[in-house]
Amino acid sequence: MKDAPMYIPTYxxxxxxxxxxxxxxxxxxxxxxxxxDDLTGAKLxxxxxxxxxxxxxxxxxxxxxxxxxxxxxxxxxxxxxxSGNHALCLSYAAGRRGIxxxxxxxxxxxxxxxxxxxxYGGQVTECEPSTSSREEVFARVQQETGxxxxxxxxxxxxxxxxxxxxxxxxxxxxxxxxxxxPIGGGGMISGTCLTLxxxxxxxxxxxxxxxxxxxxxxxxxxGHIIADDAPETIADGxxxxxxxxxxxxxxxxxxxxxxxxxxxxVEAMKITWKYLRIVMEPSCAxxxxxxxxxxxxxxxxxxxxxxxxxNVDLDRLPWMAG
Amino acid sequence: MKDAPMYIPTYxxxxxxxxxxxxxxxxxxxxxxxxxDDLTGAKLxxxxxxxxxxxxxxxxxxxxxxxxxxxxxxxxxxxxxxSGNHALCLSYAAGRRGIxxxxxxxxxxxxxxxxxxxxYGGQVTECEPSTSSREEVFARVQQETGxxxxxxxxxxxxxxxxxxxxxxxxxxxxxxxxxxxPIGGGGMISGTCLTLxxxxxxxxxxxxxxxxxxxxxxxxxxGHIIADDAPETIADGxxxxxxxxxxxxxxxxxxxxxxxxxxxxVEAMKITWKYLRIVMEPSCAxxxxxxxxxxxxxxxxxxxxxxxxxNVDLDRLPWMAG
Numbered sequence: 001m002k003d004a005p006m007y008i009p010t011y012x013x014x015x016x017x018x019x020x021x022x023x024x025x026x027x028x029x030x031x032x033x034x035x036x037d038d039l040t041g042a043k044l045x046x047x048x049x050x051x052x053x054x055x056x057x058x059x060x061x062x063x064x065x066x067x068x069x070x071x072x073x074x075x076x077x078x079x080x081x082x083s084g085n086h087a088l089c090l091s092y093a094a095g096r097r098g099i100x101x102x103x104x105x106x107x108x109x110x111x112x113x114x115x116x117x118x119x120y121g122g123q124v125t126e127c128e129p130s131t132s133s134r135e136e137v138f139a140r141v142q143q144e145t146g147x148x149x150x151x152x153x154x155x156x157x158x159x160x161x162x163x164x165x166x167x168x169x170x171x172x173x174x175x176x177x178x179x180x181x182p183i184g185g186g187g188m189i190s191g192t193c194l195t196l197x198x199x200x201x202x203x204x205x206x207x208x209x210x211x212x213x214x215x216x217x218x219x220x221x222x223g224h225i226i227a228d229d230a231p232e233t234i235a236d237g238x239x240x241x242x243x244x245x246x247x248x249x250x251x252x253x254x255x256x257x258x259x260x261x262x263x264x265x266v267e268a269m270k271i272t273w274k275y276l277r278i279v280m281e282p283s284c285a286x287x288x289x290x291x292x293x294x295x296x297x298x299x300x301x302x303x304x305x306x307x308x309x310x311n312v313d314l315d316r317l318p319w320m321a322g
Numbered sequence: 323m324k325d326a327p328m329y330i331p332t333y334x335x336x337x338x339x340x341x342x343x344x345x346x347x348x349x350x351x352x353x354x355x356x357x358x359d360d361l362t363g364a365k366l367x368x369x370x371x372x373x374x375x376x377x378x379x380x381x382x383x384x385x386x387x388x389x390x391x392x393x394x395x396x397x398x399x400x401x402x403x404x405s406g407n408h409a410l411c412l413s414y415a416a417g418r419r420g421i422x423x424x425x426x427x428x429x430x431x432x433x434x435x436x437x438x439x440x441x442y443g444g445q446v447t448e449c450e451p452s453t454s455s456r457e458e459v460f461a462r463v464q465q466e467t468g469x470x471x472x473x474x475x476x477x478x479x480x481x482x483x484x485x486x487x488x489x490x491x492x493x494x495x496x497x498x499x500x501x502x503x504p505i506g507g508g509g510m511i512s513g514t515c516l517t518l519x520x521x522x523x524x525x526x527x528x529x530x531x532x533x534x535x536x537x538x539x540x541x542x543x544x545g546h547i548i549a550d551d552a553p554e555t556i557a558d559g560x561x562x563x564x565x566x567x568x569x570x571x572x573x574x575x576x577x578x579x580x581x582x583x584x585x586x587x588v589e590a591m592k593i594t595w596k597y598l599r600i601v602m603e604p605s606c607a608x609x610x611x612x613x614x615x616x617x618x619x620x621x622x623x624x625x626x627x628x629x630x631x632x633n634v635d636l637d638r639l640p641w642m643a644g
Contacts, residue, residue, distance in 0.1 A: 029351040034375050050599045053356050270636060277372045277601040277632035310599035314592060320642065 006244055009156035011198040014163035014191070021063040021161060024096055026052050030172045030304075035275045040291050041299030045176070046272075047169045050280045050310025054092040054120065056085035057165050057188055057308050058152070064161030065150040066093040074099050079147030081127075081138045083109040084237055085309050086152035091122030102147050104138045112313060153187030154243035162191025167199065169304050176203050178298065180287040181306035183207035183216045183257060184238035186246030188308060193253035203304075204255040208286040210235045210265060216242055217257040220250060234262055234318055237283035237309065258297075260289035266318045268292060272307075281309045282318060328566055331478035333520040336485035336513070343385040343483060346418055348374050352494045357597045362613050363621030367498070368594075369491045372602045372632025376414040376442070378407035379487055379510055379630050380474070386483030387472040388415040396421050401469030403449075403460045405431040406559055407631050408474035413444030424469050426460045434635060475509030476565035484513025489521065491626050498525050500620065502609040503628035505529035505538045505579060506560035508568030510630060515575035525626075526577040530608040532557045532587060538564055539579040542572060556584055556640055559605035559631065580619075582611035588640045590614060594629075603631045604640060 031046045049057035066078060077100030080090050087103045094101035101122040105114060106129035114124050127137035142149060150158065165188070166179060179196060181188045189207045196203050209216050213231035219242055227241030242250060250257075260268070269285035272278065284307045291298045291305075353368045371379035388400060399422030402412050409425045416423035423444040427436060428451035436446050449459035464471060472480065487510070488501060501518060503510045511529045518525050531538050535553035541564055549563035564572060572579075582590070591607035594600065606629045613620045613627075 029353075031351075031373060051353060055599060273601050273636055277377060279595050279599040279601060314595055314639070315641065317636070317639075319636065 006248070007156045008245070008248060009160040009194060011194065013156065013160040014167065014195055017064040017157070017160040018164040018167060020067050021060060021164065024063045024067065024093065025059055027168055028052060030169065031276055031278065033275045036271070036288070039271070041295055042291060043302045044291070045169070045173045045302070045304045046276060046307050047165060047304060048278060048307045049165060050278060050284065050307050054088045054116070055309055055311040056089055057162060057306065058085045058089040059092060060164050061155070061158030061161030061187060061191070062086065062089040062150065063093040065155065065157040066090070066097050066099070068157055069148060073148050076146040076148065077101055078150050079103070079138070079142050079145060080150050080152065081105070081134050082152050084113065085311060087122065088113065088116045088120065088311065090150055091117045091120035095121040100145065100147060102141050102145050104134060104141055106134065110313065113311070116311070152240070153185035153190070154245045156245065158187055159190045159194060159245065159249070162188050163195040164191070165306060166192045166195045166304070169306070170200055173302070173304060175302050176200070176304045177301040178204045178206055179304040179306070180206045180208055180290065182235065182238055182283045182286045182308055183209050183250070184283070185240040186216065186242045186250050188306060189254065190246045190249035192306070193249040197253050205253060207250070207254055207257040208290040209257055209259050210238055210286060211259040211261050213239050214259050216250065217259055219247065220254065220257045223251070235265055235283040235286055237281060238286070258290040258294055260286055260293055264289040264293060270319050278307065279310045279312060280307050281312050284308045328570070329478045330567070330570060331482040331516060333516065335478065335482040336489065336517055339386040339482040340486040340489060342389050343382060343486065346385045346389065346415065347381055349490055350374060352491065353598055353600070355597045358593070358610070361593070363617055364613060365624045366613070367491070367495045367624070367626045368598060368629050369487060369626060370600060370629045371487060372600060372606065372629050376407070376410045376438070377631055377633040378411055379484060379628065380407045380411040381414060382486050383477070383480030383483030383509060383513070384408065384411040384472065385415040387477065387479040388412070388419050388421070390479055391470060395470050398468035398470065399423055400472050401425070401460070401464050401467060402472050402474065403427070403456050404474050406435065407633060409444065410435065410438045410442065410633065412472055413439045413442035417443040422467065422469060424463050424467050426456060426463055428456065432635065435633070438633070474562070475507035475512070476567045478567065480509055481512045481516060481567065481571070484510050485517040486513070487628060488514045488517045488626070491628070492522055495624070495626060497624050498522070498626045499623040500526045500528055501626040501628070502528045502530055502612065504557065504560055504605045504608045504630055505531050505572070506605070507562040508538065508564045508572050510628060511576065512568045512571035514628070515571040519575050527575060528612070529572070529576055529579040530612040531579055531581050532560055532608060533581040533583050535561050536581050538572065539581055541569070542576065542579045545573070557587055557605040557608055559603060560608070580612040580616055582608055582615055586611040586615060592641050600629065601632045601634060602629050603634050606630050
């Protein structure tokens with residue numbers, strides 16, 4: 001069976017998404033730190049998506065998908081596979097609409113994440129931590145429930161939702177030269193591209209990636225998607241590969257992809273906790289790590305930094321590791 | 323020598339303070355959490371003073387004192403004794419005005435706090451960790467420098483400055499029933515009393531105190547100041563006693579003082595980090611601990627909670643203690 005032609009979400013889709021999800025998300029604050037500005041030589045504006053109720057920007061795309069369903073489909077609910085914030089956020093959005101949400105999660109996913117999905121009313125089905133098991137279990141769950149599949153990032157509704165974040169960032173700041181965000185599957189970056197390519201095409205979009213999971217950077221340089229099998233990085237939200245839809249945005253609108261080492265990521269995470277005084281995931285620290293590492297590139301610039309999520313295990317902070 | 327009669331700052335002093343300090347402080351955001359609301363049965367509004375640049379509400383009172391000095395006094399600078407956030411914040415404010423700041427700190431004060439004072443341009447003079455040494459060293463420093471003494475809390479300029487926090491909180495929220503804040507020396511609570519007794523006298527003011535440093539609660543019940551010698555609590559900002567000026571506000575305007583155990587404070591701190599996703603000091607967790615412990619008192623109410631500061635040692639978090 002041939003895939004349907006890919007639908008590329010438009011700026012109007014993003015505007016419609018914002019109207020649709022506004023009652024269900026927070027307009028998160030933009031925080032600044034004179035001290036971090038001094039350290040980097042740049043003027044940084046942190047868009048704090050970790051302060052969304054379920055703790056991640058993914059509530060935007062998930063809410064857009066959930067609240068965009070017609071009544072017939074909504075009755076059957078939604079379904080996805082994810083070990084991370086997309087599972088939480090889709091459950092949260094489905095819970096707000098009062099419809100079923102089925103999530104396939106690997107047995108090895110953190111208990112705290114499974115608990116959060118259930119707290120929001122989602123149903124967890126466990127699979128083995130392999131792609132084949134996940135696909136098999138997910139196909140069965142979807143067949144049994146009829147739930148609408150909402151991919152964590154390779155979905156036009158999700159990307160249109162994520163694009164609302166940089167729309168708000170542009171409303172909350174003035175004269176940005178650069179927006180930077182972490183890149184994993186590319187959902188946030190694609191939403192950023194979608195919005196800024198129309199709203200503010202003069203703003204550079206720089207993606208930040210862990211050295212140890214640098215498939216997006218290598219894809220960007222090679223001109224086609226390179227997917228790694230099982231990269232290992234402390235930035236656990238960024239292990240997944242680009243897909244066709246996110247590759248479209250990355251290849252067309254991203255100015256550059258820069259990388260940072262594990263050590264640089266942990267250091268950037270710690271100084272953000274210390275000076276910005278927010279709780280955020282290792283993934284969110286990759287942009288600051290990249291800014292600190294490429295001072296000449298960012299100094300003197302006004303830089304928007306998307307802080308993507310804040311669901312961390314407070315008993316296992318990376319600088320505590322013995 | 324007889325003390326001068328005590329000057330009680332007025333609502334107009336608070337308004338003047340706000341105009342004076344506005345360029346030097348942040349209008350900090352008010353954050354909410356549906357999950358913490360569910361846990362407490364109340365509707366909570368967290369005024370995040372930990373997000374001030376130097377990380378504490380004390381920048382308000384310190385800035386009011388510093389920017390209120392006339393030119394002659396300003397040339398000689400300011401001086402104080404403090405092992406905590408007041409030292410940081412006074413140095414920060416003095417640095418912004420470009421005037422000297424001398425701080426007497428006990429040798430035993432955390433190195434990170436001394437470093438922060440110096441980073442802001444303050445001059446640290448160390449004393450022994452005793453009241454007699456502190457007073458002796460401070461008298462010498464003040465005589466040598468001529469710096470204007472700015473007490474951490476028993477100072478009308480400082481209290482008027484702290485009062486600007488609840489003014490903003492009232493502007494940022496609607497229909498509050500209660501405002502709660504931690505109490506140590508009583509600076510924040512006094513500022514809250516100063517502002518709300520005029521602006522919103524129907525709002526109850528409830529102070530929150532560690533059981534292990536409950537001198538304010540006992541003073542409140544006894545009707546006169548009781549000062550303990552050296553209370554020990556993880557809420558290290560709250561060890562100091564009330565003084566005449568803060569006692570004036572506490573005894574006249576506070577509805578109640580409630581206490582929480584060390585264990586309850588640490589638990590409340592951890593759930594705030596987890597669900598509100600901010601970095602805050604143990605002292606700031608006392609109000610939430612008190613709300614969780616006295617559910618019947620707060621359930622169904624709209625409650626403003628002042629998050630007082632966010633300068634913590636990330637290598638020594640209390641739930642990590644072995």
